[in-house]
Amino acid sequence: MIDKVFYFLSFLAILAGLMVVFTKNPVHSVLYLILAFFAIAGHYILLNAQFLAVVHIIVYAGAIMVLFLFVIMFLNLNAETEPQKPIFYKFIGVILSGVLLTLFVGAFRKLDPIYSDLPQTDIGLIKNLGIVLFNEFTLPFEIISILLLAAMVGSILIAKKDKAVVE
Amino acid sequence: MNGEAYLGILTFLGTGGLFLLVTFSISKALRPDKPDPEKLSIYECGEEAVGNGQIAFNSRFFVIALIFVLFEIELIFLFPWAIVFSDPKMIRANGSAWTGLAMLEMLAFVFILLMGLVYAWAKGHLDWIKPITVPTETKSSIPNEQYQNINIKYSGSIVKENNIQA
Numbered sequence: 188m189i190d191k192v193f194y195f196l197s198f199l200a201i202l203a204g205l206m207v208v209f210t211k212n213p214v215h216s217v218l219y220l221i222l223a224f225f226a227i228a229g230h231y232i233l234l235n236a237q238f239l240a241v242v243h244i245i246v247y248a249g250a251i252m253v254l255f256l257f258v259i260m261f262l263n264l265n266a267e268t269e270p271q272k273p274i275f276y277k278f279i280g281v282i283l284s285g286v287l288l289t290l291f292v293g294a295f296r297k298l299d300p301i302y303s304d305l306p307q308t309d310i311g312l313i314k315n316l317g318i319v320l321f322n323e324f325t326l327p328f329e330i331i332s333i334l335l336l337a338a339m340v341g342s343i344l345i346a347k348k349d350k351a352v353v354e
Numbered sequence: 355m356n357g358e359a360y361l362g363i364l365t366f367l368g369t370g371g372l373f374l375l376v377t378f379s380i381s382k383a384l385r386p387d388k389p390d391p392e393k394l395s396i397y398e399c400g401e402e403a404v405g406n407g408q409i410a411f412n413s414r415f416f417v418i419a420l421i422f423v424l425f426e427i428e429l430i431f432l433f434p435w436a437i438v439f440s441d442p443k444m445i446r447a448n449g450s451a452w453t454g455l456a457m458l459e460m461l462a463f464v465f466i467l468l469m470g471l472v473y474a475w476a477k478g479h480l481d482w483i484k485p486i487t488v489p490t491e492t493k494s495s496i497p498n499e500q501y502q503n504i505n506i507k508y509s510g511s512i513v514k515e516n517n518i519q520a
Binding site: 232238241242245246249250251253254257261313314316317318320321322325328329331332333335336338339340342343346347 | 360415416417419420421422423424426427428429430431433434435437438441443444447456459462463464466467469470471473474477479
């Protein structure tokens with residue numbers, strides 16, 4: 188049963204990933220990327236990481252995709268307006284992704300099939316995460332807020348600079 | 355994977371999908387179906403639809419989207435806190451001061467992030483960026499009062515004409 192779910196989700200993720208690359212319309216490829224994120228969230232659930240799955244959907248499929256769509260809308264990419272890329276770039280792209288594929292295949296070939304003997308623990312539940320977070324990592328937890336504050340101020344500053352150029 | 359726990363989620367998803375399917379089938383069975391090219395065209399307030407729907411987006415939403423992403427990451431940290439907050443095991447382990455302590459921790463967390471919102475607000479990044487309109491200056495040899503005088507002089511007659519037309 189789990190094997191079937193795994194294969195279905197993998198098929199869905201790979202199909203969505205291919206569609207991201209092959210669709211002409213950038214907005215459609217973002218939508219396919221959301222589908223791929225949902226499939227990967229299903230994989231997280233299979234790996235007993237429920238909280239991670241929910242975070243993946245909320246943050247990646249929700250927030251990051253909003254930013255992706257924003258950038259696409261900014262650039263106003265359409266199938267018609269997209270400039271024809273030189274064959275040289277396509278050649279470089281094929282070589283680079285081929286190298287990456289070779290690397291992955293070489294790395295994963297040596298892996299043991301860890302999927303079959305997963306620890307049947309509840310380590311991925313929110314409750315266990317919260318207990319660890321508030322027992323051992325209270326100070327890092329508070330420092331995260333400072334990190335997020337710095338990220339917020341920094342991103343606002345950078346976005347403001349862009350805005351001045353637009354005006 | 356303990357399949358029992360996901361049965362509820364699957365039931366939710368299945369019932370939701372079934373609900374949609376049944377409702378749409380009912381409306382498809384009941385409604386009259388006589389399409390023509392005019393009916394099938396995109397409705398745009400009665401106007402003829404022109405161009406692409408996906409146009410360049412206004413940059414004034416971008417800062418708000420950035421702030422939204424960061425606050426969403428803050429929200430992620432609220433979930434484990436909300437679960438642990440009233441957990442009997444944690445209360446037993448940390449004494450009765452636990453709930454107050456947890457509350458303080460989360461308040462500090464939210465307060466520090468609130469500073470970011472206050473920063474954006476105070477700097478005016480949440481304000482709607484208005485387009486700058488420059489009124490066109492016309493150099494006329496006739497002073498403005500002349501127009502006013504003419505308006506006053508003939509205001510009565512215009513009213514009369516309007517009355518006649520009406």
